[in-house]
Structure formats: structure tokens, C-alpha cells
Amino acid sequence: MNKARLEAFSDGVFAIAITILVLNITIEDVPEEGLQGALTALLPKIFSYVMSFMLIGLYWLGHHFYFERIRQVDGNFVLMNIVLLMLISFMPFPTYLLGKYPHGSLPLTLYGSTLIATNVMSFVMIVYINRNRHLANEHFKDEFAKLQVPLFLSINLIYAAGIFCAFSFPRFSYTLYLVVLVFGLVGYVKRMNADVKKK
Numbered sequence: 001m002n003k004a005r006l007e008a009f010s011d012g013v014f015a016i017a018i019t020i021l022v023l024n025i026t027i028e029d030v031p032e033e034g035l036q037g038a039l040t041a042l043l044p045k046i047f048s049y050v051m052s053f054m055l056i057g058l059y060w061l062g063h064h065f066y067f068e069r070i071r072q073v074d075g076n077f078v079l080m081n082i083v084l085l086m087l088i089s090f091m092p093f094p095t096y097l098l099g100k101y102p103h104g105s106l107p108l109t110l111y112g113s114t115l116i117a118t119n120v121m122s123f124v125m126i127v128y129i130n131r132n133r134h135l136a137n138e139h140f141k142d143e144f145a146k147l148q149v150p151l152f153l154s155i156n157l158i159y160a161a162g163i164f165c166a167f168s169f170p171r172f173s174y175t176l177y178l179v180v181l182v183f184g185l186v187g188y189v190k191r192m193n194a195d196v197k198k199k
Contacts, residue, residue: 003073006081007064013085014060017092021049021056024096045099051174052095054181059088059118061188066122069140070129077135080125087118108166108173112159115177119159123152155180 025045030038063084073081094114097107129136130145162176 001073001075001078003067003070006073006078007067010063010067010081010085011060013089014056014063017089018053018056018060020089020092021052021095024092024099025049044102048095048099048102051177051181052091052098054185055115055177056088056091058181058184058188059122062122062184065188065191066126066129069136069144071137072135074132074135077125077128080121080128084118084121084125087114087121090114091118103170105166105170108170109163112163112166112173112177116156116159116163119152119156123148155184 025042027038027042070077091114094107094111097104098111101107126145126148129140133140158176158180162173165172165176
């Protein structure tokens with residue numbers, strides 16, 4: 001399969017998943033005097049929407065970043081990419097539960113577990129490319145591959161801590177998920193800015 005076609009398909013799935021998130025935000029028919037209260041009740045759903053939107057956006061940036069280091073793809077990689085997209089497209093469901101039960105341990109656990117599973121799949125794809133260097137291009141350096149182990153391990157440990165805290169300190173779970181989001185976005189923005197300056 002052509003790499004460009006797989007990348008275009010992946011972009012489409014990311015776009016659909018990130019758009020579906022907003023469908024979780026609905027408001028019941030209320031009289032005008034009750035609108036403020038109804039909007040206030042929507043705040044957990046809006047917060048989970050924003051967090052998931054940015055997280056899926058972060059995964060899209062990572063996906064694009066990794067694909068820049070790939071020259072071609074084989075059947076195994078295509079299958080792994082499909083599993084990754086399945087996990088991405090599943091994100092609206094735990095997001096919906098999080099918006100409906102913002103302090104529930106089960107929604108927070110499912111949310112964190114989905115993030116961990118997505119990270120694990122991303123890492124497996126990178127390891128596969130590293131072990132099959134004929135699929136990589138000149139931008140896939142040994143330093144890049146070695147950096148992924150501590151990076152993915154630290155992120156998944158934070159998500160695991162978020163799951164653990166969900167049963168006693170649900171608000172701290174949100175904090176941990178947001179820490180990964182903020183640092184991830186800042187990291188990718190810096191990389192993109194640095195790449196622009198090099199050109």
C-alpha cells in the first residue's frame with residue numbers, strides 16, 4: 001500500500017473522531033429563564049470535550065511526526081495502524097461517560113485505559129519500524145528510537161497513576177491527564193518551530 005494513501009485515510013479517521021466529540025454536548029429544551037442553569041450543567045461535558053479534542057489532536061501530531069520518518073509501509077504496519085485508529089475512534093465513548101459522570105471512577109478508569117492502549121499501540125508501531133529499517137527513511141535516527149522508551153514509559157505511568165487516583169482523588173486524575181496534554185503540546189510546538197527555523 002502507498003504510504004500517502006494510508007496517511008490520508010488516517011487523517012480522515014482522526015478528523016471524524018475529533019468531530020464526533022462535539023455530539024456529546026446537547027441541551028434539553030428549557031425555558032429561557034432556565035437556560036443559564038442548563039448551560040452550567042453542561043460544563044463537565046464541555047470540559048471533557050476540550051480535553052479529548054486536544055488529546056486526539058496531540059495523537060494526530062504524533063502520528064504525523066512518526067510518518068515523517070517512514071519511507072514505506074508493509075501489511076503488518078498497516079494492520080497496526082488500523083488498530084491505532086480503532087482506539088482513536090473509540091475515544092468519544094469514554095469522553096461521553098466522563099461528561100455524564102465527571103467524578104465517577106469507572107469513566108476515569110476507562111478514559112485512562114484507552115489512552116494507555118493508544119500509547120502502547122503507537123509505541124509498538126515505532127518499535128516495528130525500528131526493527132524493520134527498510135521501512136524507515138533517513139530521518140529515523142537511533143537517537144529518536146531510543147528516546148521513545150523513556151517517553152512512552154513516563155506517559156503511561158502518569159496515565160496509570162491517573163487511573164489509580166480515580167478511585168480516591170478523581171480531580172487529581174484530571175490533573176495528571178492534563179499534565180501529559182500540556183507538556184505534549186508544548187513539546188510538539190517547539191519541535192515544529194525548530195523545524196521551520198531550520199528551513
